[in-house]
Amino acid sequence: MKLNIKDKFNKELPADPILENSRRQVSEACFSFVTPKITAKPELLHVSHEMLENLGLSKTDTTSEEFLNIFTGNKVLENTTPYAMCYGGHQFGNWAGQLGDGRAINLCEVEHNGKNWALQLKGAGETPYSRNADGLAVLRSSIREYLCSEAMFHLGVPTTRALSLALSGDQVLRDVMYDGNSAYEKGAIVCRTAESFLRFGNYQIFAARQDDVNLKHLVDYTIKHHFSHLGKPSKATYIEFFKEVTNRTLEMIVHWQRVGFVHGVMNTDNMSILGLTIDYGPYGWLEGFDFGWTPNTTDRQHKRYRYGNQPNIGLWNLLQLANALYPLIEDAAPLEAILNQYKTDFESKSFEMMKSKLGLFETVDNDEYLIKDLEENLQLVETDMTIFFRNLSDFKDEDTGFEVLKNAFYDFDNMSSDIKEKWELWFLNYQVRLQQEFTTHQERKAKMNAVNPKYVLRNYMAQLAIDDADKGNYRLIDELFQMLKKPYDEQQEYQKWFTKRPDWARDKVGCSMLSCSS
Numbered sequence: 001m002k003l004n005i006k007d008k009f010n011k012e013l014p015a016d017p018i019l020e021n022s023r024r025q026v027s028e029a030c031f032s033f034v035t036p037k038i039t040a041k042p043e044l045l046h047v048s049h050e051m052l053e054n055l056g057l058s059k060t061d062t063t064s065e066e067f068l069n070i071f072t073g074n075k076v077l078e079n080t081t082p083y084a085m086c087y088g089g090h091q092f093g094n095w096a097g098q099l100g101d102g103r104a105i106n107l108c109e110v111e112h113n114g115k116n117w118a119l120q121l122k123g124a125g126e127t128p129y130s131r132n133a134d135g136l137a138v139l140r141s142s143i144r145e146y147l148c149s150e151a152m153f154h155l156g157v158p159t160t161r162a163l164s165l166a167l168s169g170d171q172v173l174r175d176v177m178y179d180g181n182s183a184y185e186k187g188a189i190v191c192r193t194a195e196s197f198l199r200f201g202n203y204q205i206f207a208a209r210q211d212d213v214n215l216k217h218l219v220d221y222t223i224k225h226h227f228s229h230l231g232k233p234s235k236a237t238y239i240e241f242f243k244e245v246t247n248r249t250l251e252m253i254v255h256w257q258r259v260g261f262v263h264g265v266m267n268t269d270n271m272s273i274l275g276l277t278i279d280y281g282p283y284g285w286l287e288g289f290d291f292g293w294t295p296n297t298t299d300r301q302h303k304r305y306r307y308g309n310q311p312n313i314g315l316w317n318l319l320q321l322a323n324a325l326y327p328l329i330e331d332a333a334p335l336e337a338i339l340n341q342y343k344t345d346f347e348s349k350s351f352e353m354m355k356s357k358l359g360l361f362e363t364v365d366n367d368e369y370l371i372k373d374l375e376e377n378l379q380l381v382e383t384d385m386t387i388f389f390r391n392l393s394d395f396k397d398e399d400t401g402f403e404v405l406k407n408a409f410y411d412f413d414n415m416s417s418d419i420k421e422k423w424e425l426w427f428l429n430y431q432v433r434l435q436q437e438f439t440t441h442q443e444r445k446a447k448m449n450a451v452n453p454k455y456v457l458r459n460y461m462a463q464l465a466i467d468d469a470d471k472g473n474y475r476l477i478d479e480l481f482q483m484l485k486k487p488y489d490e491q492q493e494y495q496k497w498f499t500k501r502p503d504w505a506r507d508k509v510g511c512s513m514l515s516c517s518s
């Protein structure tokens with residue numbers, strides 16, 4: 001196996017001088033060297049062939065013992081020194097101090113075709129940042145991360161990716177719903193990849209410790225390797241840097257809103273500096289369209305990270321990043337201006353996004369009312385977001401509106417006449433509005449189908465793959481993986497997955513209720 005290893009993070013940034021793998025506060029360092037844990041009986045379950053290619057590897061590489069051993073942490077690649085990153089973060093709105101890679105170990109960085117890929121094992125054992133946990137991951141959460149990160153990539157959403165999914169052969173003790181019912185589960189390891197895994201929290205930790213020297217070191221490093229188009233570090237460059245992180249974060253969240261993805265734990269340690277979706281934990285996909293929905297049971301009370309609040313939380317998190325960068329800039333005005341611009345941009349970008357979902361491309365007055373009415377209607381009775389928007393591309397006129405969209409409603413037969421009227425009015429308005437477009441129906445349909453996915457990783461689908469995998473059957477992981485590579489295509493062979501959540505999944509743990517336990 002030949003990888004073009006080009007380590008930078010652990011070569012150019014300050015390392016923790018202590019090599020012992022003990023839990024501790026690590027100051028004046030960006031990371032600690034650490035060796036992955038030897039596993040009992042590693043077994044490869046799935047590999048992303050596209051990620052292999054991205055790294056300059058081929059399918060035959062995956063059949064070697066070496067591949068298995070390296071991507072489960074049982075062997076360290078020659079000339080590499082694995083490490084865990086030090087970061088802090090705000091969790092659920094409160095500063096939590098040092099967090100760090102508690103169950104992630106970076107192997108190395110690889111350069112291929114002009115791209116940088118950091119390779120990281122999730123669940124490969126404890127690190128100085130493991131606090132009171134074991135550094136391991138279970139199969140259930142590993143399948144969820146593996147499938148979803150690749151699915152998001154194919155949906156066109158900026159994201160970290162995944163190379164491989166493996167069983168460790170170890171048993172891992174977890175209390176899934178935090179109710180005192182611990183049980184052993186299969187341990188697993190995902191090798192995930194990204195240009196960089198840097199998070200807002202990596203900068204925040206230095207700012208919190210008033211360590212401006214290392215803060216500057218890390219920001220300069222980030223600009224040099226990941227934002228080099230911004231030029232040499234200076235106060236002006238730092239402002240531009242913050243502006244670009246803001247824009248990327250906004251863009252990512254608008255994509256989330258478009259496809260109905262709810263991250264579930266938008267803590268600042270889970271916000272990528274590159275604007276990538278990162279840390280797939282208790283995330284979920286909207287089934288019924290509902291701004292108030294969150295999949296994360298830990299957040300059930302306040303619903304801080306609910307679907308409709310993601311844009312606001314993005315802004316709140318960016319404010320924390322601005323505070324962290326302030327010592328390097330010493331001028332609040334430009335940072336405030338960027339944050340204010342986020343609010344304006346968010347309005348205009350989500351408006352454009354919603355217009356594209358409706359197949360509206362001309363600029364016409366009152367579209368905001370058409371969209372607002374639609375969002376209200378969608379929440380009157382349980383209405384499947386994915387099916388609704390996908391089928392909307394078949395909408396021709398008011399008279400056949402229900403025929404085309406009926407399938408999106410959970411209980412169409414019992415819809416009240418009041419609600420039916422509201423929909424009929426909306427259909428009429430939409431029909432009238434469509435007459436102001438210059439595209440043919442076929443053109444509109446093609447454009448709408450390119451932004452409204454037919455297939456997303458509904459929570460119950462991931463759970464079915466998990467239930468099978470627990471019994472040793474991994475076929476469904478591959479089926480979903482293959483299907484989610486082309487989420488916008490019709491793929492008749494997968495039609496059975498273009499359906500509303502079945503009733504059994506409504507209140508099932510893993511489907512509608514998820515916790516951070518992974």
Ligand code: AMP
Nearest residue numbers: 099100101102103130133134135136279
């Ligand atoms: P998360 O909510 O997954 O973003 O995790 C928050 C923090 O807890 C991060 O610093 C993680 O590294 C750490 N963490 C979560 N689960 C574990 C685990 N099983 N072992 C060690 N650290 C963990």
Ligand code: MG
Nearest residue numbers: 269270278279
């Ligand atoms: Mg995290």
